[in-house]
Amino acid sequence: MRLVLNKLSAKNKSSSNDIDESLALLCEARMYNPQSFLGPTVDGDCLVYRVLDCGAASIEIDTRIGREKMVRLNDSPVFEWRGASGDLGAHPLLLACSKSNNQCTHYYEPYSFSPTVTTEEIESFSAGRNWHAYRFLGAHSMMIDDFFGVRFAVWAPNAERVSVVGDFNGWDGRAAPLQNRGESGIWELFIPGVLEGAVYKYEIRSRHGGEISQKTDPYGQEFEYRPRTASRVAAVAALEEATLKEVAPERTLENTLWSDQAWMNARQTWDWLHSPLSVYEVHLGSWRHAADGGFLNYREIAHQLVPYVKDLGFTHIELMPISEYPYDASWGYQVTGYFAPTSRFGSPTDFKYFINYCHQHGIGVFLDWVPAHFPKDDHALARFDGSALYEHADPQLGEHSDWGTLIFNYGRNEVKSFLLSSAFYWLDEYHIDGLRVDAVASMLYLDYSRNEGEWRANRYGGNENLEAVDFLRELNCIIHEHHPGALTMAEESTSWPMVSRPTWLGGLGFSLKWNMGWMNDTLAYIENDPVHRQYHHDKLTFGLLYAFSENFILPFSHDEVVHGKGSMLDKMPGDDWQRFANLRLLYVYQFTHPGRKLLFMGDEFAQGREWNHDEELDWQLLTFPYQQGVKQLVSDLNHFYCESPALYHYDFDAEGFQWLDCHDSTQSVLSFLRCTAEESLVVVLNFTPVVRQAYRLGVPGPGSYGEVINSDSLYYQGSNVSNGVDVNAEPVEAMGQAWSILLNLPPLGGLILRRKL
DSSP states (O other): OOOOOOSOOSSSOOOHHHHHHHHHHHHTTOOSOGGGTSEEEEETTEEEEEEEOTTEEEEEEEETTEEEEOEEOTTSSEEEEEEOGGGSOSSOEEEEEETTTOOEEEEEOGGGSOOOSOHHHHHHHHTTOOSOGGGTSEEEEEEETTEEEEEEEEEOTTEEEEEEEETTTTTOTTTOBOEEOGGGOEEEEEEETOOTTOEEEEEEEETTTTOEEEEOOTTOSOBOOTTOOOEEOOOOTTSOGGGOOSOOGGGSTHHHHOOOHHHHHHHHTOOGGGSOOEEEEEOHHHHOOOTTSSOOOHHHHHHHHHHHHHHHTOSEEEEOOOEEOSOGGGTTOSOSEEEEEOGGGOOHHHHHHHHHHHHHTTOEEEEEEOOSOEEOOTTTTTTTTSSOSSBOSSHHHHEETTTTEEOBOTTSHHHHHHHHHHHHHHHHHSOOOEEEETTHHHHHBTTTTOOTTSSOOOTTSOSBOHHHHHHHHHHHHHHHHHSTTOEEEEOOOSOOTTTTSOGGGTSOOOSEEEOHHHHHHHHHHHTSOGGGGGGGTHHHHGGGGTTTSSOEEEEEOGGGGSTTOOOTTTTSOSSHHHHHHHHHHHHHHHHHSSSEEEEETTGGGTOSSOOOTTSOOOGGGGGSHHHHHHHHHHHHHHHHHHHOGGGTTTTTSGGGEEEEESOOTTTTEEEEEEEOSSOEEEEEEEOSSSOEEEEEEEESSSSEEEEEEETTSGGGTSOOOOOOSEEEOBSOOBTTBSEEEEEEEOTTEEEEEEEEO
């Protein structure tokens, strides 16, 4: 590579006033275009090479005729050499003698390297069409002209000056001002010699008022352990330094770490619409602790969590947000690192190991992803370059007062590229199987949790956030196109239509929607004393009026066991026996109702207290019979569910569901069929603590009907009211069916019977 000359005219000599002005700007860390003055420049017929080194007493430069001493300019930290262009190599070696300890250091000057972020990358980013912006923005180890170092690149269009500061330059904002890439607002600089693991931030001087701030890298892929907030140059340990080139997907740790190709290939053709999906929601910081009370490493969690989940029969894990966040009590929902797994549990490589281990053992992994809002922390995205860059400037559009957070400006192209790239990052680099998108309702409505006069209508006078709608549709379209089999799930709590319908039909394009209405109605019903449930029977039946309007997932999530709501067990009325019986009955209802399943950690064994993010689950409770019974039932329900197409094949189609009796409110009994052409399951649920003897139940035809699940079984610590092995159908009409059976309904019990022909 030839010597890179900065863009100064060769015909005009620089005046002393020009030099003095540039020196002043550099010394005050205010120079917008340092590449015009530093590194190799042309001054008339002379080649000028200038170096900025705030800690050097003297600097020597290697030339064709040997090492020559550079001249310090006006007692500034800038040193200069003048000579003929042929006297220097492309990247001359410098020898700086420190003024603090007289030690000498060899290094290469960053401004002799040309920019490497391409015009195509910049243009697609600025147009909101770059889904892999993390490949050129952020800090990337690479080789340029056989020199190893790190290229730093950041978007800050309203900055007067951007510098990278870190442990490699004494955190001095004058030391490494980035090169500006024009109107795009992108700044970049390749610094040779910076190693993986280096800690850094961007020091930004705003062009509006000269405010100076230090910010973490929006595209940083690794961060310091909290409470420290600096970004860290992510390791690329699998690549040998001698052959290291710019980091790209085909040359990352994937080649040596990933061994889940069979899983990834199968996912592409996975018929998820007609396959079982049962999700175990996990908060990694409180699922289980290390022996010393601290966090487990991602690898340790993998080896403990995966066998536990497999034994319980879940098909997938859903991780509450693990994108880097500063505040433990936010549970990860106030994100400051949209491209980095939190350092609480180890390195990015450790997290890749976790995902790979899950896939090797047949467990999928979903990730909570938070594009709805971000925190106001000074070190992160808020007013990143001194202006409302990622957020709206108008507080009526840009702030969630409930959460004390800021709202992304979905109409800004560069913000769209940022968010879409974050989604693709987790899918591409970490093989995540899907994203659960948090707080979708807050994105869709401009008046979400706002009073009159606190929000601004859209251009049509409505309350819909049109830019957010367009963003969500694009997000879902490109994920489904480029990552077939990866799911997107909306936590959406309103009646917004067609959330999980294709965009070409006018929908938002999500794969699934959390059924918050079903969850709220069901819990409101079950919390009633059984004697009063007959007056609230519609809470259980109303959900079937809309059950097939969306692709629903039925969530009993973390939100139901926090903020004074108590644990799932706490919600159950009655004495201890009744509380556990109610909970077992509730789970039978969940697993037989149309819709995919989600259960929060601890619910599977009836955690007795409300969830606390600072404490691990109460594993000692599993020494008690009642908790053992609930855990065994959840395991049996999961395994039976996954083995029974009648319980999942038509989850999103009314063809697979039929009421037997939804009107028996007096006795608080529900009964229905789940079926395919090959299989019929009869479900009957008794929501009172009374044994219903000789209860006549209509069935779809002759034959015998055998109990496959009885939540009152002795195996689950129930009272063991049972109907034996088989019950034979009689040609007696009941519930609109020509055949029927007589059952003893267990108290607060759920039965699943399979027809045997």
